[in-house]
Each structure stands twice: as C-alpha cells, then as structure tokens.
Amino acid sequence: MGVIEGLFTGGKEFVMQVAAAWLPAPLLVLLSAALSAVALLAFAAVTFMYLTWLERKVAGRFQDRYGPNRVGPFGLLQPIADGLKFVMKEDIIPVGADRVVHELAPVLAVTPVLMLFLVLPFGRGMTGADLNVGVLFFLGVSAVQSPVVIAAGMGARSKYSVLGSMRAAAQILSYEIPMVLAVLSVVMAAGTMSTNSIVEAQARDGWYVLTPWGAFGMLVFLLAATAESNRHPFDMAEAESELVAGFHTEYSGFKFGLFQMAEFLGGFASCGLAATLFLGGWLGPAFLPTWGVFMIKTYALFFVLMWFRATLPRFRIDQLMAFAWLLLFPLSLLVILSSALWHFLALAPALVASLVLLGGGYWVLSGVLWREFERSSGPRDVTGVR
Amino acid sequence: MSITDSFVAVGVYAVLALLMAITPLVLARLVAPHNPGTEKNRAYECGVVETGDPWGQLRVQFYLYALAFLVFDVEALFLYPWAVVFKDAGLAGLIEVVVFIGLLVLAWLYAVRMRALTWE
C-alpha cells in the first residue's frame, strides 16, 4: 500500500535526496520543478496516445464494430503507428497563408493545454504546483484557446479555416462563462482556490456533487467543458458535413496531430478538474492509491464524453449559442445563489430552497430555450457569412 | 514545494511544454518529404479552384458574443475574491454581491431582449 501510494512522490524525493549531495541549493529548486514537469508532460503524452486508441475502441463498441485491431495486440500499437505517420507526412502550407502564424498556431494550441496539467491534484501531495489561485489558473489558461483557434484560422487563409475558427472562438468564449461561474460555486463552499485544498475541503464537507448545487454545477461544468474542448455534440468548429475540418483543415502531419492533442488533452484535463471539484478528487477507499482513485474518476468522466460522442447528434450553431446563453449561463448564476443559500440555511430549508430554485429555474429556462429552438426551427441560413 | 517558488514551477513547466510541442515539428521537418506544387498548395475548397478572398465577410454576431463574454468575464473576476471570503463576509457580503450580480442580470436580460445572444 505505502509503496504504491508513494510511487511518484517517493521516487521524486529519492532523486532529490541523491541530487542534494551534488547540486547547490538554487539548482535543486529548478531540479524539483523540472522533475515534476517532465513527469506530468510524459504522462500527458502517453495519455494522449492511448486516449486516441481508447476513443476509437469505445466508439467502435458503440457502433458494433471492432475499432483499431491491426497494429499489435488489440491494436495497442496503433498510436505509435499514427505518430510515425504524422512525422512522415508532407507539411503543406497553402499559398498566401501567413507562414509564421501557420507554424506558430499548433504550438500555441497545445502549450496552454499542457499547462492545465500543472494544477491538477493527481494524488495526495501530487500537484505539479499547488498555486493558491489554482482553479482560476486552470480557467485562465484554458481561455487562451480562443485566440489560438483564431490564429489557426488566420494562418491558413482558407474559407473553411477562417469560418471554422471564428465559430470555434465564439463557441469557446460563450461556454467559458458558465464554466467559470460553475467553478465559483465550489470556491465559495471550499473557501479557497487551490485545487489541493478544495479536495481537502471535500474530506470535511463530503463530495460536492452530493449537494443540489453541486450536482447542477457539475452538469453545467461538464457540458461547458465539452463545448470548450470542441468535442461532440458541440463540435461545430469541425462539423465535417459543412466545414470539412474547421480551423485545422489546412494543417497536415504533426501540426494536425498537435491540434488533435490539444482537443483530447483539453477534454481530459477538464474531466480531471471536474473530478477534483465535484467528485472529491483523490479521496477514495483506502485500499487504492490516491492517484489511482483520481485516475478512475477522471477516466469515468471521460468515458461519459465518449458516450456523448457516440450517441448524440450534433447541434446547429445557432442552437449551440442559444444553449450557452439562454440555459447554461443563467443556470450557473442560480447554482451560485443556491450554493450561498446552502451555507446560510439549515439543511432541510436549504434542500427545499435549492431544489425549488434549481428545479424551477431549469424548468423555466429550458422552456425559454425550447421556444427559441422552435422559433428557429426549420432550414435557415446560419453560416455567419453575409 | 513551498508557495514562494510557484512562479519557478510555472516558468519551468511552460518552457518544457513549449519544447515538447516544438520537438515533433522539428523532427517532421527533418524526416518528412517536401515537394510543393502549385496545385497541391492551393487552399482547400472541395477540389475546385478557390474564388474570392477567404477573409471573412462575417457578421457582427461574432463581435456581440465576444462583447458579452468580456462583460461577464470581468464580472466573474470580481466574484472570485468574494467567493474566497464568502463565509466570513456573511449575509452583508452576500447582499452586496447579489446587487452586483443583479445589475449584470439586467445586462443579460437586455442583451437577450435585443436578440444579441441568439443567432439572427
């Protein structure tokens, strides 16, 4: 138990102790940061490789087919083959494109997403950097996605890219707000923005998902996070039937691979944050190592996202925006209010009040949203081009 | 890791993440073939020769979403410091914040009434 639990923290400590004999103190600080960083980045790379495999396997199961099964046993070597193919493909920059921006955009897309892993608490004492503004750091860094997506479109100079990037940026912006506000309700209850302390606060209060506001907050957060990472059913940016591949139409080889990486890891990191904020992070039964608990919760949430992708039809862009601004945004405000009431009222009245507030709010708002959908139903021009 | 060197952790991590993103591109530059052609390097337009300037003839709608985002984003940034002290600030703090949010809900209602947040 102790050995498995301390596999990573103990390993790092061991290296640090060995290094302490050799290196001066300032370099030790750097070494400590670099060790955590390399571990997290290696984890991110492996996660990306096998998420692509898992996604295809799961989608295959949902659609009654096998998924990748040619390269290695169960297709387990498929990601490596994909990686080799990415590297070997010719890199094409379309004529008239801004070459500098074209080279820069994939790098800028993936770097912030990798930064997200820095504040996730993977286990007890396993946060890359336990910033005291942790969750806000996560939200701020993930907000960088929208200008980056625009850069991808501007660097390609193709109609599909420009249109896809504008849509993607507007979508990411719109869903950022409910996400930020849903996280706010947790910060109120925990009284801190550090991800690690939020997990510890849930050891005291119980998992936040078990409260009415927490349940609704998690719903809002997960939906917003799905849209934020451009995943199905919100993948307007690359609606294949109308936009080819959206903002990364003109990117081939590993540049495309990097955009793919940003999408998968962004979704994964959001699941990790959802597990941290609402599902008690690494709190779990004692016979499992804390990092194992965190991984189980995160993968369970990511499975839900894959489930969405395999079963739900895609939104239309106007419905997508209405969904964010007419339902999720006001609902997230109600979640905040209900989280405040939860603190000020006793259990029974708080329960009644939040259920009335959230249930009633959801009922009214979904009615409003439905009216908007009906009003705008039928074929209409939603291209966003004049 | 103590709190005082948090920026070291962030900085080191950012540099390494950047390196990790650049490495495969450099590798691809070394390995991948490179023989451009006029047809191949055209922007993709379903196989036909592209027409017109791809630069958007976009509608003002996109701007309105960004505008609404900025307003409510600033709102959220003012709420976060309050959320941290929420339990100590008590009912008085809550009322102050409810007034704050209430004004912005007015802004939201106005935007919805103006149909600025739905695709026209």
Add this chain to the structure above:
Amino acid sequence: MFADLGFVLAAIVTLAGGVIAVGARNLYRSVLGLMLSLTGVAGLFLVQRAEFLAVVQVLVFVGGVSVLIVFALILVEREGAAMETGVNPGLVPVAAIVAVILSGSVIYAVVRSPLGAAPPAAVQSRDIGEALLNRYLVPFEAVSLLLLAALVGALLIAREKRN
C-alpha cells in the same frame, strides 16, 4: 536569483511584444504582438507573486480583449490585403517626441528616486476580496454599473439595424 531571471525573461517578452504590436504593418500581427506583450505582463505579475493579477490578466486580456479586437478587425477589414497599414508619416516625429518625453521623464524620475528593494507582494486573493466588500464597496458596485452601461451602449452602437 530566479526572480531576477524571471523578470528579465518576462520583461523581454513584454517589450518585444509591445514593439511588434506598435510596429507591425499587418494588423493581425499587431494584435498577436499585443497578446505576447500581455502574456509578458502576466509573467511580470507572477514574478512579483501577484498570482491573482497574473491569472486575471490572462483570462481577461489574452482570452477576451484580444479576441474582441480580432473580431472587430475582421468585420472592419474585409480583405486580407487591407490588413496592411502603417503609421501616419506626418505624425511620426511628434509621436516619437511625445513618447520619449513621457516615458523618459518617468524613467528619469524613477532612476533618481530613492526607491529601494522591496519584498514581493504578500497580498492574497482573500485580502482583495475583503477590500472589495468593505473599503472599495462603492467602486465595486460602480464596476457593475459600468459594465451594464458598456454592454447596453456597445450593443446599441454595434448592432446592425434590421434592413
């Protein structure tokens, strides 16, 4: 030592981004320069341990303001070629002189001043929250009003009239 190193790096990023933002002929590159510069400023906040400010800087300026500017840019300049725009040659000397006088005098004053070393900021977001609810209550509520006014005004101005 790390603080100094971080300061130098962040300052280079900030100023380089600023030069690109002001100097680039292509308007979109100019916005990219602005984003670089804003990120650099966030780095400078972080090095001074004003973590909340650093994060908010990224969230609002890089994530929000720069996107807003790009959207406006695309609405205004409908052809890629028209993104190229330079400076007004007649105004360059005046602008340069004013800029040099303004920032030069500030730098002169700062260098001559007896400002000593200072510890990094020890302000937590908790302190900011308390200040917003007590000492800065009126500005806090005024911000809400300001944002309401800005949203209403901008919607009225920017919205296209139907037909």
Add this chain to the structure above:
Amino acid sequence: MLGVKAYAIVAALLFGLGVYGALARRHAIAVLVALELMLNGAMLAFASFSRLHPLAQAVSGQAFVIFIIAVAAAETIVGLALVLALHRVFRTARLDAFELLKW
C-alpha cells in the same frame, strides 16, 4: 530580487510604446491596440509600486489594477463598437479618412 525600479522602468517603456502607437498609427484598431499597451503599463506600475507599502498586506495597488482591468474592458468594448459604427458610415476604419471636421 531586483527592486521596484526595474519594474517601473519596464512599465514606463511599455507606456511609451503605447503613446507612440496611439499617436502615429493610421488605423483605428491599431490605435486601440496601443491604448491597451498604455493601460498595461499603468497596471504594471500600480502592481509594482504597491510592494513598497510598509504594510505587507496593503491591497490598494492590486485593487486598483483590478479596477483598471474592468475599465479597460469597458473601454475596449465601447471603443471597438464605435469603430464598427464609424466603419458602417465611412466604409473604412483608417483615421486619416475621417476628415469631416476639417472644414
């Protein structure tokens, strides 16, 4: 740790760049970009000077930065909306094209 002086110098340089851009650039949006630089210079100066306060917990400097951010956001929103409105009338956003008042 370098003193406040170094930070103040960077802030002044950033502000100077912004002043130059705001005065010399030809395009309304480029001028707004330069204005953002000026505001950021001011924010940086506020945050840096607040460290000089004898009270370590003194919050005024950082609170001011937050208010500047709010004002900057409002300024950008309205400023760009004005640019869009001007563009609708004059079909351009180049400042030297707006010469109605030169009579």
